[in-house]
Amino acid sequence: MDDRNEHGSESSGSGSHTGQSQSGTRTRIGLDVGTSKVVSARGDNVSPTTDSQLNAFFDVPYSALHEQGLKANRTPFYREDDRLIVYGDASEKFAHIFNANVRRPMAKGILNPHEPQATHVLETVLGTLVPVSRNPGELLAFSVPAAAPETGHELTYHEETIKRYLKGRGYTPLAVNEGLAVVLAELAKEGFTGIGISCGGGMCNVAISYLSIPSLTMSLAHGGDFIDSSVGAVVNEPATRVKAIKEETLDLTREGGDKIDKALHIYYDRLIESLVDELGKAVQKTPKLPRNDQPMPIVLAGGTSKPNGFRDRFEKALRRRSWPFQVGDVRMASDPLTATARGALVAALAER
Ligand SMILES: Nc1ncnc2c1ncn2[C@@H]1O[C@H](COP(=O)(O)OP(=O)(O)OP(=O)(O)O)[C@@H](O)[C@H]1O
């Protein structure tokens, strides 16, 4: 990570920033640019205000009638040639109605190279949470994943596309590694020392941090989407429907529901095992782990960590292996869905 700064990501390289509002107070934003959701956090470290938007879209053929219907219903959309693109939270409702899947501008943590609409939709979704800055140079820290072998280790295009968009809206962008953001959000009392893990829609991201300095960042290019599509394939249901059932009903402390529930348990276990395996390999390979006699606290965040029982299953899988550090408490983030955005805000507020 030689060309990386203390936030475990490339420096924004942009010029000076004031981020002073007209009243003289510093305003900062933290943004979690996730495969499934974009989340913003603003205010202070203690009780930030958060907001979110689904990072997804659904397109329907253009007709004047459809367009009027969407307008009358105040559904966010735009027209692209002969299609109407419904984006954000509303897209999932449309997918349910048509028993189909939403499309995503991002896949496995980065802009989806196979989706021609990717950049435009992502920018439109970001725009709903990040208005043009009234304080030029306002600092905005956004999350980026650690490079994964499955996505060709390539983050530059994704990161630069977001930076350019944010600069165009008057911000000074700063990229922050997602696992580190979890540490920044949840381990202030521990001096930002510990392991932050975010299990999201497209990926799981991990950072091992000592005093806020990441000694290891890694990712697995599987997350909730992998669970939804794998279960969908074996029970012959669209992934969007499996996702809704998973979010509403899954309890990992209780085995043995219907076919979908059984399949959800199987793929959750698979995900947890793969994450612990890959983390084990990454830890073995790195020569840079700090020598620390204190047990390392571990914080779990991200939507995929939310089901009841996830923490226990993860902890069991983790403790079955031996690690070159002592595993401390394994705990859930105070709010798993906003931890990355809140941590990005901590990084933004720390900048002078
Ligand atoms: N209550 C819940 N139970 C199970 N899964 C959930 C729940 N709530 C959200 N999820 C899942 O969490 C995932 C989204 O999590 P999150 O918003 O943290 O991801 P993301 O940050 O957008 O993605 P990534 O970090 O991978 O780029 C989705 O797969 C969603 O289905």
Ligand SMILES: [Mg+2]
């Ligand atoms: Mg995430």
